Amino acid sequence: MIPFTQADAQQRADEIRVFKQELERLEQNGVLTLSEQQRYSVSTHHRDLLDNYTRTFDIDRTVTSRQLSIGMRVASFLGALALAASIFFLFYKFWGMLSTPVQVTTLLLASLGTFLGTMWVQSNDATGYFTKLAAMVTFACLVLDITMLGQIFNITPSENALIVWAAFALLLAYTCKLRLLLAAGILCFVGFIAARTGTWGGLYWLDFGERPENFFPAAIVLFLTALFVPHRNFAGFAVIYRVFSLLTLFLPVLVLANWGDGSYFEIDPVLIKHSYQVAGFLLSIGAIWLGIRNYWSEVVNTGVVFFVIFLYTKFYDWWWESIPKYLFFFVLSLTALLLLVVLKRLRAMQSEEAK
Numbered sequence: 001m002i003p004f005t006q007a008d009a010q011q012r013a014d015e016i017r018v019f020k021q022e023l024e025r026l027e028q029n030g031v032l033t034l035s036e037q038q039r040y041s042v043s044t045h046h047r048d049l050l051d052n053y054t055r056t057f058d059i060d061r062t063v064t065s066r067q068l069s070i071g072m073r074v075a076s077f078l079g080a081l082a083l084a085a086s087i088f089f090l091f092y093k094f095w096g097m098l099s100t101p102v103q104v105t106t107l108l109l110a111s112l113g114t115f116l117g118t119m120w121v122q123s124n125d126a127t128g129y130f131t132k133l134a135a136m137v138t139f140a141c142l143v144l145d146i147t148m149l150g151q152i153f154n155i156t157p158s159e160n161a162l163i164v165w166a167a168f169a170l171l172l173a174y175t176c177k178l179r180l181l182l183a184a185g186i187l188c189f190v191g192f193i194a195a196r197t198g199t200w201g202g203l204y205w206l207d208f209g210e211r212p213e214n215f216f217p218a219a220i221v222l223f224l225t226a227l228f229v230p231h232r233n234f235a236g237f238a239v240i241y242r243v244f245s246l247l248t249l250f251l252p253v254l255v256l257a258n259w260g261d262g263s264y265f266e267i268d269p270v271l272i273k274h275s276y277q278v279a280g281f282l283l284s285i286g287a288i289w290l291g292i293r294n295y296w297s298e299v300v301n302t303g304v305v306f307f308v309i310f311l312y313t314k315f316y317d318w319w320w321e322s323i324p325k326y327l328f329f330f331v332l333s334l335t336a337l338l339l340l341v342v343l344k345r346l347r348a349m350q351s352e353e354a355k
Contacts, residue, residue, distance in 0.1 A: 007235030
């Protein structure tokens with residue numbers, strides 16, 4: 001049976017490759033030997049599956065082809081950026097020569113034309129590389145269009161443009177199954193929520209970064225989306241939501257742990273700093289525990305990274321000025337070794353539970 005997604009097909013192909021390698025080792029060690037009929041049946045079955053997957057999903061059948069695919073992804077990304085920049089400068093080169101009706105018509109046709117072109121490419125591109133390029137150009141055209149239309153009609157800039165960009169990026173991401181555009185949409189969404197929260201707190205929307213706590217609502221929404229919205233047919237989407245939710249949470253906490261004046265709370269800035277330092281440790285430990293519990297490796301890794309950052313930041317505050325530099329870095333190295341021991345113990349415990 002053909003898998004539902006390219007990720008499923010690629011996973012099955014990888015499993016077949018690993019199975020073949022393990023079977024060769026078993027035969028070399030005399031543990032298992034298949035008859036010629038069994039070998040032929042297994043080989044034929046795997047070949048038919050891989051041929052089918054290749055025709056339908058254009059999977060990578062070897063390690064070399066997977067490495068080349070990574071290069072193709074990078075090339076498609078760079079090509080999309082270059083093409084989007086080309087369209088941007090082309091607009092500006094001839095923009096002043098066009099009348100207002102022609103400018104508006106050009107902007108609308110650019111967005112509509114690139115969107116329809118992306119849909120056509122997506123229906124005919126099994127690899128997804130050309131779809132990514134076309135979708136990135138479509139998104140860039142929409143961003144350019146809204147920006148230029150605002151200038152043409154002298155519309156006051158607002159955070160509402162961010163939610164339009166976010167909605168369009170998410171539409172393309174889910175339609176074409178593109179994780180890069182999902183990340184772009186999430187960033188726009190985070191910017192919109194933080195800006196809107198800042199305006200509710202009395203700030204001008206462009207000054208939302210002055211209060212890092214404006215990002216906390218977006219972090220909650222992203223995490224709940226990853227937790228409750230099913231993404232079985234969208235490989236890697238839930239991972240991106242979880243990682244961005246943690247980044248949207250931990251980065252403001254890190255800022256406030258070192259800059260108490262940026263908080264909404266009108267209390268002693270030193271107390272605010274210490275409170276967020278404690279919160280940073282507790283939240284990073286909680287992320288590690290949650291990741292281990294649910295087998296979310298990206299959550300564990302993010303929690304570990306920020307736990308180390310919070311820890312090293314405190315070490316800097318405590319000892320950078322009071323002890324010799326060689327001793328300071330020696331303490332850091334001992335701390336890293338201790339973390340390795342703890343993580344190794346946790347991994348051993350997980351292995352025991354998996355038995």
